[in-house]
Amino acid sequence: MKPKGLLFDVNRCQGCGACYDACKKEFNNPVTSADFLKDRLSADSYTVVEEYGDIYMRRLCMHCEYPTCVSVCPVSAFEKTPEGPVVYDADACMGCRYCMQACPHMIPRYEWDSLAPRVQKCVMCHHRVVRGEETACAEACPSGATLFGDLEDLKKEAKRRLEAEPDRYYQHIYGLEEAGGCNVLLLSPIPFHQFAYDTALPKEPLETFTMAALEKVPGIVAFSSVFLGGMYWLTKRKNKIAREEREQNKAENDDR
């Protein structure tokens, strides 16, 4: 199966909340807000629709190509599936919440009131995707604002829209290159920082920053073991020689 993705276009979204409802239904999540436009991401809301004047922006996991959550989890509870979705295994998770701290899009949410809390986020309906179906939110969207498909096709479609209607679109595809790229792409008429999407993210995957330090570990281990072993041997010898000299001097003094 080719990697899948989602394309969300602010220009086509009517703010009806069909994606929000469909997601809740798909995962049997409880009602969290009387007004869906006021709801925010939580352990029970994997996606939200946010109102910005008369336009609407969705928020959901970006399903990064090189997911930070996958790279930081000390127990490999997150996984980037070949189909595209980034999924999570609650049985492996120990609840350190490093994934939440590190995610550049601040997506993962926690079941704070549970005694066996899980991390929760959009999983791009992985169970449906492997069956060959589209995600619940894309299926429910009446206006085609949320589009599901092969990631490569979606990239082409996004570029086509920017070219076809340059004055309707801010000329940037959010998610194409952010922190190594994402399987969720966003289009908008206005700059993305106005929706509180991080526009300062570097192009390279964030784990390269950690790996720059971590890849030195084998070298440090090798060098410091040899260095410390050597120092031990040297200083011990030095002490021994000093002691012998002292004894010799003493012996000589005694002779005299």
Add this chain to the structure above:
Amino acid sequence: MTDKFPLRATFWRVVAGLILLAGVYALYVRVTEGLGAVSNLSDRFPWGLWVGFDVVTGVGLAAGGFTICAVAHIFNIHRYEPLTRPAILTAFLGYVTVIVSLLIDLGKPWNIWHPLIMGNYHSALFEVAMCVMFYTTILFFEFSSSAAAKYRHIKPVGVYHKLVNKLIVPIMIAGVVLSTLHQSSLGSLFLIVPTRMHPLWYSTWLPVWFYISAIAVGFSMVTFEAYMSSRGMDHKLKFSLLSEIMRITGVLLVILFFGKMVEFGIDGKFALLAVPETETYMWWLETIIGVFLPVVLIFSPKAKTSRTWLFVAATLTVFGFLFNRLNVSITSIAKSAGVSYFPSFMEASLTAMLVTLNIIAFVWISKHFDLFGHHAEEGAH
């Protein structure tokens, strides 16, 4: 000490009792109602006091264990041996405290062993977890074998003592290597959030700064404790040794500061030092308390003769370190998180409880095992 100052002792006992009471209650809430009920942690602020203080700061404060060990037993500067026992004990208790606080902080503490079988080499936290696990084991060997020296005549204890002593050099070297790794990797934890962290603290050099400051604070903690114990327990203070390690601390603090300044210069961050915002004030606070003042005290002529000056310098270094670690793990993230975080009373009570238990254990053990006295000179050899 109890006999000399009955009133004072009673006072501290009452304080300790109250802290423990509050801590036990908070623990009860944590276990029966979960993290949400006990803490001010939230989706926007998933790491708070427990990670910032108990883990990130606590591991650093326990660094004296590996530095003194390296000086006395690997570089074979034997005059440092009297300091090894208290340093190793501090470290061992410190790491046990870190693990206990992790058990409280983790959402699913029963999975704490999962890194052993589900590792992820790309995670700085994985590296920290593994090192802490192994190093605590090593500290246990180091401490138990020197404690066992007293009971050598009992057969199995004698055998154990002998066995560990045969392997003590590789064990200690492994301890220093593991410490080097995780003290610096605690800094690497934060490399993953380049855009979320305030540039006053974010730096690719973070692991190096963490390592240098851990060594400095490790020495300061040893000095701090020696002073406290020499007052409380009437032990002779090894003044010249302590003033030596404090001078090393001073040099390290100077290196740390100039290193940071070079980094600021390269990244063009000097202008940030004058921006009127909370982060700037916090940065100056940590730098003045943790670098400027201690360095002045340590290198002033008075420090050569005055125990109190040395003690004040050590205390300031410890507090500056504390500010730095809390700034890195909490202050620097606050703006991008979009919410402010201040620990709840119960979060603070649990931390206070662990610190108190730590002190009680230290005092109790140092009473029963001659920590600072002559026998300590036999060390772990």
